[in-house]
Amino acid sequence: MPIDARRYPANWPEISREIRFNRANNRCEWCNAENHKPHPVTGSYVILTVAHLGVEKPDGSPGDKEDKMDCRPENLAALCQRCHLNYDRPENVAAAIRTKLAKVAADREKSGQLQLL
Numbered sequence: 001m002p003i004d005a006r007r008y009p010a011n012w013p014e015i016s017r018e019i020r021f022n023r024a025n026n027r028c029e030w031c032n033a034e035n036h037k038p039h040p041v042t043g044s045y046v047i048l049t050v051a052h053l054g055v056e057k058p059d060g061s062p063g064d065k066e067d068k069m070d071c072r073p074e075n076l077a078a079l080c081q082r083c084h085l086n087y088d089r090p091e092n093v094a095a096a097i098r099t100k101l102a103k104v105a106a107d108r109e110k111s112g113q114l115q116l117l
């Protein structure tokens, strides 16, 4: 998924590289799949990305996966697509439902049907 660079710190490319290549040694930190190799489970070509986990903050306040400025090491993980998608699945499903509902509403409006949403 393309990232919106405005939501990330200016040095995000360096942070991401440090996590993927130095800390994670070019492997998924959760399933150990190696970057740029076939995934051991899915067989698809692995491209590591860095996930924001949304872990609790030191003051006890909840973390937020959407806060891309929160680059505490413990809030980041180098993940393969499989682990990243599984971790973000609830948000992705919710976004797909919102998109579908918006399309249904737009189609109804176009066809002159009563707006129920």
Ligand SMILES: [Zn+2]
Binding pocket: 028, 029, 030, 031, 032, 033, 079, 080, 081, 082, 083, 084
């Ligand atoms: Zn993985």
